[in-house]
Amino acid sequence: MKHFYLIIFLPALMVILIFITSGATSLPGQSLTEKTITISGVINTQNGEPAINFLVKLKTDEQVLDEVVTNQNGEYAVSYTLDAVSTQREIDKAEVFELGEAYPNPIGGVTKSIASNAHFPVRVDAGAAYQIEIYTVDGKLVRRSSHNLTTGEYTISVGMPRATGVYLLRVRGNNVNEVRSITSFGGNGVSIDVNQGIIISKTQENSPFYESDGSEPDIYRLKVVGGEDYYDYETTFEEFGNYEYDVYLESQTGLYTLQTKVIPEQGGSIEPESGTFNYGEYITLTANASNGWQFSGWEGDLSGDQNPDSILVDSDISVTAIFQEAVESPVTILLDTDMKTDVDDAGALYMLMNMADRNECNIAAVLVNNKGDYSAGAVEAMIYHHGSQGIPVGAYKGDRVGRNNDDMGQHYVQIAKNTEEYGHSRVTRDEFPDATEIYRKTLASLPPDQKNIIVSIGHLQNIYYLLTSDPDEYSNLNGFDLVEKKLDHFVVMGGTYPSGREHNFSSRRGRAYTEHVIEILDDLGKEVWLIGWELGDQIRTGSGLAELEKNHPLRIVYDEYRDLRDHPTFDQLAVLTALRDRHHYFQWTRGQISVDRLGQNTWDDDENAHYQYAKIHEDGDGPTADEIAEIILNIMMNNF
């Protein structure tokens, strides 16, 4: 910041008045006085215009007591309340209080007359700065002089009042603090009380001395500080009571620049980004985060993380806004899987576990909707293999839906039974709690304000039993109300769009559940995002899994099921939709689904419905099927 100091005495461009008001306070042993000084005035530029946005300071040599910025009319008012203690140090006038109150007049002693001047021989005992001061009896300082003295006798000139009357003479310094009474005879001499001590004789020398009895104003300085466009002033103070104190008015003006910086650049922006501002202005700065980013805090001339924040213009300003990638509270997933033949369920489970490791989701529970004994055990084996022990697993306990032990994929049976390799202990579904119980227990434990999502990648009977469940030890809500309260939405792999037949919805013993679940979901009104068979069939992955270790369950099941050939990603697309920006990957059609008794689904476009199904973006509007497949493969392989 540039400062320009220039002091010039000029004719009175302005008049500054000092108003002194008195209050009173008291300290033990002393009666001291508290005073408030207020100085107000108008500053004009040399051509008579109001000086706007000048900083005016009331200050001693050491300390700024008050400061204000001139208003649109160039007006200012500064004030300061002097308490009895601090003023002794900060401003000369304090000594007036100290003297007037603590050293009552007169002290006594022998009175001697001094013929025509006020020169006092003084004996001092050691080198130090001494001050000789003359006060009126009511404590107003009339004169002061300072002297650096060593041991010996000195004659010191002290300005004496011309007005006839009794005054106090005080000598202090180097542990001396003596007060005498003197009488001034109006320029014809003084008399002084002499006592044992510092004042030992008198001289007859004549010496003019400066006099001010308080009837004339003194000259004070106004400091003008500012930029290139500055002016210099002299001003006068009308001074009452002949007090002595140093007052500087320091004014400042000018134009200053704002520079901003954003770290990292893509994190957001600052408004305003730059500019030129008048001294004394406040700039309000707003940090605007980009999508996916959040404001972290200010650096430079601002600090903290208040947003927006404001800053006073008193120099060139440089402000940096720090942004960080937004960490949203991850969604909470309840995965409902058949894990019985097709291997996309295993791919979906590994995607979820890998994404949970990177805080993209919490896995609250896995529910298994196949009647075969080993589906839940296979899920448990994969959870253990991945190191995600602790995820609750619930199993469908009925005997209608899905495949039995002989018909289900033997690759899953093999995984479930291999406790030695994967370290799990529960193998068959009778060792797992009921899926409805896990659903209810988990939902009851979740806060309703999170994004709790059921991702369904199999048959719908578990969801049916959940939605029709009664209150229990976990919740006094029935299933419908519990889901209404705790769940945000469903992502469902099932159906073919806009119409067709698909196994999850239409299996011979499962399709009755589908029909009922859709009816209940119609009533519930929650969002349902649908992944159809035709979409998963276009996006194929699997061959890349050959790079996984040989004991990796995902590699084993893909190898056993399809010889590690590329294979549709029905269930993985549901996970991708649940956890990533679904509009980036797919375009969505909103409408009403209907499912008949055979599990055949049809579709009616309806902008007000709460079902949507996904399809690949038109050319150029989003990633292609191959690009999505690559992303899924990498997430399954924990390579992202």
Ligand SMILES: [Ca+2]
């Ligand atoms: Ca499935």
